[in-house]
Amino acid sequence: MKVAKFGGTSLASAAQIKKVCEIVKSDEARKLVVVSAPGKRYKEDTKVTDLLIRYAEARLQGQPAEEVQSRIIGRYQDIIRELGLPVEAAEEIAAQLKEALHYIPAEDPGRFMDRVKAAGEDTCAKLVARYLQSQGREAVYVNPKDAGLVVTGEPGNAHVLPEAYEKLRNLKSQSGIVIFPGFFGFTPEGELVTFSRGGSDITGSILAAAVQAELYENFTDVDSVYVVNPSLVEKPKEIQIITYREMRELSYSGFSVFHEEALYPAYQAGIPVCIKNTNNPQAPGTMIVSERPFHENRVSGIAADKGFCSIYVSKYLLNKEIGFGRRLLQIFEEEGLSYEHTPSGIDNISVILREKDFTPQIEQRVVNRLKQELQAEDIIVERGLSLVMIVGEGMRRSVGTSARATSALARAKVNLEMINQGSSEVSMMFGVKEVDADRAVIALYEEFFAQSEEALADMAVTLKA
Amino acid sequence: MKVAKFGGTSLASAAQIKKVCEIVKSDEARKLVVVSAPGKRYKEDTKVTDLLIRYAEARLQGQPAEEVQSRIIGRYQDIIRELGLPVEAAEEIAAQLKEALHYIPAEDPGRFMDRVKAAGEDTCAKLVARYLQSQGREAVYVNPKDAGLVVTGEPGNAHVLPEAYEKLRNLKSQSGIVIFPGFFGFTPEGELVTFSRGGSDITGSILAAAVQAELYENFTDVDSVYVVNPSLVEKPKEIQIITYREMRELSYSGFSVFHEEALYPAYQAGIPVCIKNTNNPQAPGTMIVSERPFHENRVSGIAADKGFCSIYVSKYLLNKEIGFGRRLLQIFEEEGLSYEHTPSGIDNISVILREKDFTPQIEQRVVNRLKQELQAEDIIVERGLSLVMIVGEGMRRSVGTSARATSALARAKVNLEMINQGSSEVSMMFGVKEVDADRAVIALYEEFFAQSEEALADMAVTLKA
Structure with missing residues (x-):
């Protein structure tokens, strides 16, 4: 069983989502899929998460938020239409999204912000599940609350609670492909809380550890991790294999391929991680493992x-x-x-x-x-x-x-x-x-x-x- | 006005003490002289301070101490005789030393130990003063208690109290050459306490700071400080000039020419220090100063x-x-x-x-x-x-x-x-x-x-x- 997590650019448009579903369908072992919110389609585009934050901030300050709300709903409607999903499915998803956005800012603005932000991933997961179903696959959207992804309560900075792993292990017996929204969990009291930014990587890592996956695949938009920032060096060498410890040190100092905290659950459970490219899934990617053979050049x-x-x-x-x-x-x-x-x-x-x-x-x-x-x-x-x-x-x-x-x-x-x-x-x-x-x-x-x-x-x- | 401190080997024998007195007499500015206890005359010899410690330990353990006491007194008697001091002077010095050694171990063994150890420097200072007097010089032994060298009370680990500097400043107006025993001071309550081992360097530095000396000369048995441990490298280069900070770092890591804490009073008062050789006073020695010119080789x-x-x-x-x-x-x-x-x-x-x-x-x-x-x-x-x-x-x-x-x-x-x-x-x-x-x-x-x-x-x- 593999856990596959897809980042924002992999879900930015209907065309990208089709690629994602091809990748999922191409390997029977890919039974647990974690999705981010739609990212940028082109360089000047805005990520859905950023639109959601803008929306929540406007609401909290009592300023008009209709325009940004339309943009958010529009992004999903475009995708739904281009994916050719049935009208009722499209309507249901849009209605749920609108409902989420219409939460009233409560006494706790942090909770409100987290609920709005989470709607990005949540809607995306529902949509991907529907699309896979429309392709004749057994696919099911699973909500982190139902699955038992329990976390600590600080808004925007959740940390997984140890008991979550036990509960999430049940996902192993779920039939069909599970589509799971990244980025958030729920406190034991049932409050929605998001991880820090980029936290869908963390969700994938937690699920991989919980189900003892053979591999945690992290799909992004590069063929591999490079040995150096590719904006500084032309065509730098690719990293084929690297240890958790090496990756952790690189993540700290400017390597943004992988969320700093995301490696921990996989590291603890000894689950190998593979960074792959949604746009070029044939490329071998970069493997992150416990131990690697040393070669002549010990610098990675x-x-x-x-x-x-x-x-x-x-x-x-x-x-x-x-x-x-x-x-x-x-x-x-x-x-x-x-x-x-x-x-x-x-x-x-x-x-x-x-x-x-x-x-x-x-x-x-x-x-x-x-x-x-x-x-x-x-x-x-x-x-x-x-x-x-x-x-x-x-x-x-x-x-x-x-x-x-x-x-x-x-x-x-x-x-x-x-x-x-x-x-x-x-x-x-x-x-x-x-x-x-x-x-x-x-x-x-x-x-x-x-x-x-x-x-x-x-x-x-x-x-x- | 210069403060000149002489180490143990410079005072190990009558011949060495004669050299010391020649050095003192050769420069009118050398008005404040700090002395250690007699050190080793040859490689296998024992320092008087070590004999005193052995004596004090035996007394504290109720064991016989007569033999080591005779050796201590013998060392001084040899020196007195060879210096040709008048009989009454020799008798007086020997009597005072015996008195010091006959202290009864009190309830506090630390205090007893300090009193016995301090007798080494104290006797030596009296002896040097007498010898200079016998040479027709105006020289006076000054006791740290009378001079106001007040310190903290931990046995064997005294630290100078700030008010000592004010009191010691009066040494400037003392006529003739002052001979001052190194290594110890007195608490405000009048208890004798020694500095840590090698602490005569500290006494010299305190006096130099107190009287705002133009120079603090530290006479030892090497021509200068070497850039590296001379037991590792044959004829290593000599350091001509070095800053307090450099010396401090070298002292920390194995350079034993100068007591680690001794530099502080001189450093604070901005008094230049010169490490010189009693056996070759013509050699320029090593100067320790606030700032030095950089030369090509920045490593010192x-x-x-x-x-x-x-x-x-x-x-x-x-x-x-x-x-x-x-x-x-x-x-x-x-x-x-x-x-x-x-x-x-x-x-x-x-x-x-x-x-x-x-x-x-x-x-x-x-x-x-x-x-x-x-x-x-x-x-x-x-x-x-x-x-x-x-x-x-x-x-x-x-x-x-x-x-x-x-x-x-x-x-x-x-x-x-x-x-x-x-x-x-x-x-x-x-x-x-x-x-x-x-x-x-x-x-x-x-x-x-x-x-x-x-x-x-x-x-x-x-x-x-």
Whole structure:
């Protein structure tokens, strides 16, 4: 049994939905299908989820929302018509969608927002089920409430509850193809709550873990995950196989193919994941697994993320003060700041965090507290940092990886603000100025991927001669 | 006005004390002289301080201590005789020493130990003052209690109190040469307390800061501080000038020329420090200052220290848990452990600490708490680590230093367990296995010191040709 999840671009239009259904029909094992809401049909298009958010915000502010409501309903009506669904089916789906949109904003705007957003996936799932039925297949829309996908209650930030897995396991005995809306679940009290944005990946991963699927297929619009951001490097290499840990590190630092939290249920249950392309289902895609064979090049990907800042704190003999680091982190925690890393010297420590959280007001408060409560001598805030990462299992155990990386960066005239290696077994991290980030990524790609192929080609020439 | 401090080997014998007095007499500005207790005369000799500790321990355990007492008194009597001091002076000094040694162990063994240890420096100071007087100089022994060197009360671990500086400033108006015993002070209640071992350096630094000396001279038995441990490299380069921050980082990691805490008072008051050789006072020595000019080679020293261990903790999506790092450090703090560094990956964090503190019992307790209180998934303890450091002001601002370092280490087949760069402006730290540490230091020395000279020589040859 396989779980197949389809992303927004795979469901953006009737033509795309037809492709999805062909893919589902082509493999008997694809018995559990998770769908997103219709995404963009073309670059300037708007995703249905964004229209739904716009609609909900207008309603919450008491502003007119008719126009955006028509656009939303129109998107589905176009699809229904183009799929040639029977009139009564079309009417039923449209009526249910209208009903969902006409919820009255309750005392809790978060709940209202979640209900409206969820309508995107929910309607899409009903529609896909109807279409498969119209094709003569046994297909059934299953609602997350009925299936038992119970979650925690924070609006827009649900987390699956452990008991959900037991309940969802019953989906195994459902006859026919199950079409399941992604992105949301229900609290034990029956309140609808969505996952964070992009959370349909999470739904698919939870279902795959619950039914102990042989494979969790995640259909998107690229043939595979690339070893580097394809907007920086022309035709970068594709990743054929990668471990959960590697994928997790890449997801953190700018690889947006897969929701950061989505891997966890599959990882825990040991379900292999395959990233595939709805528009080219023959391509093998990228496999995400527990363990992979090491090949010569132990680096499996290079990623970068911008928008970090560092707060450097120094104090003479800081090193001898028991509890200094803990008290420092407590100040950040009390100010609601989540930090990323804390490299340290002998008498100094830096805290690296996401710049967006560190507003000028918070900065002033934190700096004052560091001076007053910790008697810090120097405090230097540096903004505009980027973290560049090399990811690869077993990399750490091979002598010379850091030498190759730092030499490549030096040749590219990238100054290293920070190097963090030593905790993770699978990554090495470089802090650079944002303006240097792209150059750093390209230099590392050339060192670990492009160059090695040239070297191999050279070697082949030498051997022939 | 200069403060000159002389270490144990400079006072080990009458011949050495004569050298000290020649040095003092040769510069009118040397008006404040701090002395240690007599050290080793030859490699197998025992320092007076170690004899005193042995004596105090025997007394505390109610064991016979006459023999070691005779050895201590004998050391001073030999010196007094060889210096040719008048009989009454010799008798007075010996009587005072005997009196000090005959303290009755009180209810507080720590206080007793401190009083006995301090007698080493105290007797030496009296003796030097007498000798200078016998040479026709105006010299006066000053007791730390009379001078106002007030300190905190923990036995063997005194810290200077802020009000001491005000009181000690009066030493400026003392006529003649002041001979001051190093290593100890008195609590405001009048109890004698010693600094940590090697603390005469601290006394000198405090006096220099208090009187706003033009220079704090620290006389020892080497011509200068070397850029690397001279037991690893033959005739290593000498450091001519170094900043307080550089010296602090080197002191941390195995450079034992100067007490770790001793630099602080001089650093705060901006007093330049000069490390000189009693046996070769003409050598310029090593200057420690606030700022130094950068030269081509921005690295000023390479050091290594052994005996570290790392505790690796991983948990999927750890990165999203606000407060994880703080709670982790709190566990270490509650177990009385002072940690050194905390490199981190995305979903993992390592704590580096001194191995001696991390006993198997504490390890078991910490590992259990990490599992139970933080639900950590993997915990790996690695022992036998060494931290190797490259120290140099401005190094970070030059592109390629890390590339040169990591390449040199890769060529020497040193696997890097950890790289920590980014907080300190003046150092770069590599974690390696202890067995690799010496090889790592030698490789870095060759890269940053030996090689550049060869390269310069090569260049000179090329230019001549």
